[in-house]
Structures are given as C-alpha cells and as structure tokens.
Amino acid sequence: MNRPLLLNPGPVTLSERVRNSLLLPDLCHREPEFFDLQDEIRARLLQVHALDPSIWAAVLLTGSGTAAVEAMVSSLVPQDGQLLVLENGVYGERITRIAQIHRIDYETLAHDWTAAIDLDRLRGRLGQAPVITHVAVVHHETTTGRLNDLSAIAAVCAEFGVSLLVDAVSSFGAELLEFAPAITAIAATANKCLHGVPGAAFVILRRSALAAAPTRSLYLDLAGWCREQDRRSTPFTPSVHAYYALREALREFDDAGGLQARHRQYGQLADQAADGLQKLGILPLMPARDASVVLRAYRLPACGYARLHDELKAQGFIIYAGQGTLSRQLFRISTMGAVAAADVARLLAETARIVA
Numbered sequence: 001m002n003r004p005l006l007l008n009p010g011p012v013t014l015s016e017r018v019r020n021s022l023l024l025p026d027l028c029h030r031e032p033e034f035f036d037l038q039d040e041i042r043a044r045l046l047q048v049h050a051l052d053p054s055i056w057a058a059v060l061l062t063g064s065g066t067a068a069v070e071a072m073v074s075s076l077v078p079q080d081g082q083l084l085v086l087e088n089g090v091y092g093e094r095i096t097r098i099a100q101i102h103r104i105d106y107e108t109l110a111h112d113w114t115a116a117i118d119l120d121r122l123r124g125r126l127g128q129a130p131v132i133t134h135v136a137v138v139h140h141e142t143t144t145g146r147l148n149d150l151s152a153i154a155a156v157c158a159e160f161g162v163s164l165l166v167d168a169v170s171s172f173g174a175e176l177l178e179f180a181p182a183i184t185a186i187a188a189t190a191n192k193c194l195h196g197v198p199g200a201a202f203v204i205l206r207r208s209a210l211a212a213a214p215t216r217s218l219y220l221d222l223a224g225w226c227r228e229q230d231r232r233s234t235p236f237t238p239s240v241h242a243y244y245a246l247r248e249a250l251r252e253f254d255d256a257g258g259l260q261a262r263h264r265q266y267g268q269l270a271d272q273a274a275d276g277l278q279k280l281g282i283l284p285l286m287p288a289r290d291a292s293v294v295l296r297a298y299r300l301p302a303c304g305y306a307r308l309h310d311e312l313k314a315q316g317f318i319i320y321a322g323q324g325t326l327s328r329q330l331f332r333i334s335t336m337g338a339v340a341a342a343d344v345a346r347l348l349a350e351t352a353r354i355v356a
C-alpha cells in the first residue's frame with residue numbers, strides 16, 4: 001500500500017482535491033488574491049451553520065487548534081470576569097492550563113475522564129457566589145470520544161446569564177452544534193472534521209463579545225485579528241498554503257452536501273467500525289449514544305497496543321493510543337478525513353487477522 005490511512009484525530013487523510021490545492025501559486029499575503037482567499041474562508045465557515053454575519057464573525061488564525069482555544073479563552077474572558085472550566089479529559093484540563101498561564105480568575109469543575117458532565121453540579125456552582133461570568137467546555141472530548149451534551153450545558157448557562165466558550169476543535173464540521181443564546185464563541189481547526197491541513201485554526205464568535213475583550217497576548221488577540229480581517233488585512237504572516245487547503249476543503253464540504261451529509265457519513269463509518277470490532281470481541285468504552293461520530297475509544301484486546309498498532313501500521317493504517325493512564329486500557333479510532341467504507345472494511349479484516 002502506498003498511502004497511509006490516518007485513523008488518528010487529525011491531521012487527516014487528505015482528498016486528492018485538497019492535496020492538489022497545496023500546489024496553487026505562491027502568494028504574497030498583502031495582495032488582493034490573499035484577501036479573497038481569507039474572505040471566502042471566513043464566509044464559508046459561517047455558512048457551515050448558516051450563521052448571520054452581522055451577529056457572528058469567523059476569525060481565522062495561523063496556528064494549531066490549541067492556538068484557537070487559547071485565543072478564545074484569553075481574548076474573551078474580561079479582566080473582571082470569572083471562568084468556570086468543565087473538565088472531563090485532557091482538553092478540558094488544557095483550558096484550565098490556559099486560564100492559569102493568562103492569570104484569569106478561574107475555577108474548575110473536575111470530572112473523571114470517563115464521566116459525563118454533571119449538570120446538577122454545574123447548576124449548583126452557578127447558583128453560588130462568587131459569580132461566574134463564563135463557562136468553558138469541550139464539545140467532543142477527544143480523550144475518550146465522549147460528546148458532551150452542549151445543548152443541556154448551554155441551557156443551564158442561559159438560566160444564569162453566563163457566557164459559554166466551546167472547544168469544538170474535534171467536532172466542528174461533523175457534529176450538529178446548536179449556536180444557542182448562551183454560546184459566545186467556539187474554537188476549531190482546519191485539520192480535523194473539515195479535512196484541511198494543519199496550520200489554520202479559527203474562532204467563531206459573537207461580534208458583541210469583542211467590545212469587552214481584553215488584550216492578554218500580542219499574537220492571540222482575537223479583537224486585533226478580527227479588526228484586521230474585517231478590513232481585508234492581516235496582522236501577521238499567515239500560513240497561506242494551509243488557507244488554500246482549507247478553502248478547497250470547505251468547497252468540497254459544500255459540494256458533498258454540507259454538515260448534515262458529513263454527520264451522516266461519519267456516523268455510518270463510526271458504527272461500521274464499532275460493529276465490526278464488537279464481532280471480534282473488542283468493546284467500546286461507552287455506548288454509541290454518548291460517543292461522537294468522529295472518534296470512538298475501545299478496550300484493548302489481549303495482544304496489546306504495540307502489536308495492534310505496529311501490525312496495522314505495516315498494512316497502512318495509523319490508529320491512536322489512549323491518553324495518560326487510559327493508554328493501558330484503551331485505544332482510539334477516528335474515521336475523520338477522506339475515509340471510505342471500503343477502508344473501514346479493510347481495517348476490520350486486518351484487525352481480525354491480528355487478534356485471531
């Protein structure tokens with residue numbers, strides 16, 4: 001096999017169409033062609049969820065997904081704000097680290113990595129002093145494949161008039177995401193469910209939130225990036241080729257039927273993998289109704305991770321280990337990217353041979 005199939009949660013296997021877009025002409029980021037590229041991406045990002053551009057802005061950044069999450073948290077929690085971070089995995093804990101580094105006044109509501117967010121605990125905390133102004137949560141916690149119940153969390157935030165900041169890095173483009181009134185911003189990246197390459201990330205925010213935006217960072221200042229992009233400029237040298245790939249990936253996304261179509265396609269692949277592995281005695285960490293369509297975590301078979309990984313890699317499949325202490329119990333398979341049912345069928349056939 002000449003091309004590896006990436007079954008890790010980004011970077012993803014590229015379509016030929018997106019890969020070829022990387023060969024477009026060299027482009028200076030002070031030329032109108034670059035601003036056309038930037039404008040088209042910003043407009044298409046809002047169109048994924050049919051968001052009104054007079055209320056919402058897509059702010060494009062050069063960096064990985066973490067840059068977008070850090071820009072969102074550091075730019076949108078005001079100096080006198082108080083942040084509550086909901087943690088149930090590595091990426092929720094990363095938001096806490098961001099709050100610490102930027103000296104944001106924060107608290108955490110920590111959960112076991114395998115647990116769902118406890119809405120009663122959330123409601124209990126929001127009802128107490130000192131007053132929480134912002135809650136941050138991960139939509140799809142890639143640590144375990146759990147899809148946190150964003151609508152329910154947003155509803156609790158709305159009860160208390162609290163703003164919700166969402167790490168949607170591994171869900172944007174594949175999971176249905178309701179931009180409920182409590183949601184102030186979501187952060188995401190080009191190289192996960194949108195099928196671009198690493199280097200471009202973005203925050204979709206309510207324009208009204210920029211009025212009180214503090215500046216805690218030179219590079220990750222969302223208000224500055226948004227202001228420059230609105231006037232067809234850019235504050236720093238962008239990753240032009242990553243933008244080429246993101247534009248093509250967004251065009252391909254629309255041509256294939258948009259969000260509903262991708263959600264359905266991902267769901268079919270995830271279920272195909274889960275059903276096939278179950279027949280081999282490899283069980284999922286959680287029931288499908290709690291999991292994303294993007295990635296699922298499975299209990300390791302007796303052969304162990306190293307052998308499973310290495311033998312699958314020799315056949316062209318890259319799977320993903322569990323994180324932290326979960327690495328001893330779990331492995332993960334993500335079917336994001338240009339992956340087809342036939343690829344999953346081959347993966348299952350190879351896995352059957354290895355665990356036999």
Ligand SMILES: *Cc1c(COP(=O)(O)O)cnc(C)c1O
Pocket residue numbers: 009010064065066067069091138140141142167168169170189
């Ligand atoms: C991948 C991921 C990130 C960001 O990772 P980068 O390596 O910085 O792109 C953040 N949050 C979640 C939930 C992720 O899955």
